[in-house]
Structures are given as structure tokens and as C-alpha cells.
Amino acid sequence: MNPAGENSVELKVKVININSDKAHEILDKCGILKEYSLFISMVRKYSDEESAIKKAIKECIEKGILADYLKRKGSEVENMLIAEYSYEEDMQVKQEEARQEGIWQGRREGRQEGIILSADIFQMVKKNPDLTNVQIAENLGCSVEDVESTRKMFSI
Template sequence: MRKRSYPIPNRNYKSSIFTMLFSEKERLLELYNAVRGTDYKDPELLEINTLENAIYMAIKNDLSFVIDSRLSLYEHQSTYSPNLPLRMLLYLSDLYADMTRDENLYGMKAVKIPSPQFIIFYNGEEEQPDRQILKMSDLYEAEEDEHKLELTVLMLNINAGHNPELMNASRTLADYAAYTSRVRRYAKEQSIEEAVENAITECIREGILAEFLMKNRAEAKRMSIYEYDQAKHIRQERQEAWEEGREAGRVSLLKEQIGKKLSRGKSISEIAEDLEMEESELTRLIEELHCR
């Protein structure tokens, strides 16, 4: 059977240390073998087809490639999101559109496409199990006996102490996890710039991603600082959203209590005393109640 060739876009843009590392075919094949339990030897079997610009909201995935008529989409995440299956569907749609752009999708001949698999490599600070399956059907609003469109994503925890078999099978992945762990540990006591610099120096000295870090030191440092700051920003946004939600719940409960006390004929001064509030604040909440 003739090997099918898929469009390969310009891949000068690399958004993270993970993407930089595994954009090299030798390392990517090592990772694929570790995940799938295969033993492919020739890196040229891989056809990397990561899209730089997706159609929907400029969403990008980290790595996608075809080997043995299978399409793998790999994503690195430092934050958990239940929406990952939907994001993967959007990536996949763009990839299939790109792969079949010269095909006659209205013709009588079946257009063959590679079967997909979706893997998330998670190394965030929130506790997650070694392996978990995320399903797009969990996002559907309506319950069905059988969902007509399902997409499952395997999320693998690559933090220290997790998935030892996977780490043993991919030295590059284990080294990447060790490097990011050191950056995170040092950043608790140092500025992120100092933490990254010290982690890089130490890893080179100990042979952890040594060749990669020596060759790409400046870019690796810049990306590590950006990734750390981005993850920190996301965590802060989540914390703020949680606090806002908690405050909204507190105010809603307070308004419910005020409404009940008003219905019982209590005065503003009595209610303010009962709830230990300033009368001006109580009056404002009563006005909001009447405006609903």
C-alpha cells in the first residue's frame, strides 16, 4: 500500500520547552513508543503536521503527527481543564480539513483519514491521578442513551513519583519532568529568573537535558519564565473567580435573610442589629432586592 503524504506546515514557531524538546523526531518517537508500548526505530516514519494557526480562536496544539496511519495529538498542560476534549475536537477538525483540502469530499470514493488518539501530559501543581480519561460527552447538556459524537482524551500525570513505567521508557520525558520540578522548587524561594537560571545550571551539571539546555539556554530560559508566569496567572485567576463566587453566594444568602426579616415587619435598624451590619449597607441591599 502506498504511503500517504500529509501536508506539513512551516514549524518555526515553538511555544514551550515541551514543544521544543519533542519537535525533534528522535525524541518524539521515543515518547510515542513509551506511550503506546511500541518499538519503532526509524524517526523518519513520523510525519509531524502540527498546525501553527487553527481556525477557531487561534487555538494551537503542541504536537500532532502521523505514524502507521494513526494521528496522534499530544498536549502539555500545567493546569487541568474539563474542556480539553472539546479543544482536541477543534484541533482535530482543523487538521482533517488541512489533510483533505485537495480531496473530493463530495465524490463517490471514500476519503481515508488516519485514526486519532489524544494524549495530555500534565505536570501542574494540582493533585491529579496517574491516568484519567476525559470524555467530551461529559460536557453535553442533554443526556442521551448513546452519544453520537464521543471523544476521549487520556491525561497522564508526569510529575515526580507518577507513571514510573512511562518515565522509565522515555528518558527525555523524565528529564523534562525533573527540570520543571526544580524550577518550581527554586521559585518558592527565589525570583523566577534566578530559579530558572539555577535549574538550568544544575541540570546541565547533572546531565539532565544537558545537550538541549546548553544548545538552547537563552530560549529555554525565556520560555520557562513565560510558562511559569502564565501558569501562575491562571492559578490566580481561578482563585479570584472562586473568591468572587463565594462572595456572590454570601450576598445572595444575606439578601434572602433580609427579605425574610422585612416580610416579618422588622425595621431597618432591627435588621441591621440582627445581622451586625451598617444601616447604609443594609439599605443598599434592600434597594437591590426591590429592583429585581
């Protein structure tokens, strides 16, 4: 429900994969779109090379793929794609940094929890030396292996 006076529109969008290897029927109906798809395919083909976009533009012009447009606007296309790849690369770097931060934080929290659990096990053994490892694990909600390794570490 919209508050009084507000308008809204519902939009449904059909997404079509126009990668040349997918051979969608729309590519046969729209020559420019097909040529664009081939151009992007060539950019990806050279993606490991520093001058990938320039090579793809040159090859497309030689093969007549978007040739007129690329002759006129090749440098603009190159700049746009460089900016797009730079953005994607930047996003990948940021994602990797966030992943590494998450791993580091998880390890830190795990060590803290391990220290607390070891202290709890140590205290329980000192207060109740007759408890079995299974009983301690059940009381603390941890594994028997946690209890065994802590007892071994502290020789208790």
C-alpha cells in the first residue's frame, strides 16, 4: 500500500544473455547487437594482455565488425571499456580485501573463544577433578576433543 499521494510503478525486465557463444535468436535479428557481442568476445579473448581493448578494436575493424563505428569512436570505446574493467578490477580487489578481513576477524574471534573455553575447562577440572571428559564437554557445550586437548595442554 502506498501512502496517499504517492505513485509507484512495477517493472518486469527480461534479461537476455547476448554473449556470442549463447547464440540467442535476437543476435540474428539485430546485426549491430551481434557485432557488439562479437566485439566483446574479442575483448575477452585478449583480456590477459595489456593492450587487449586496442587489439580487439583493431581486429574488429579488420573483420568488418562495428568497423565504421570503431573507426570513428574507437578511442572513446577504449576509454569506456578501460573504465569498466578498472571498476570491475577495483571491485574484485575490494571483495578480496573484505574476504581477508573476514578471515582475520574470524580467526581472532575463534582464538578468543578458544581461550575462554580453555579457561572454563581448566576451572571445571580444578573444581571437580573427578568429572570425565564427556561430562565436562556436556556441561560446557563443547566437544570431548576440546576437553582432551585442553587437559593435555595444561597437564590436568
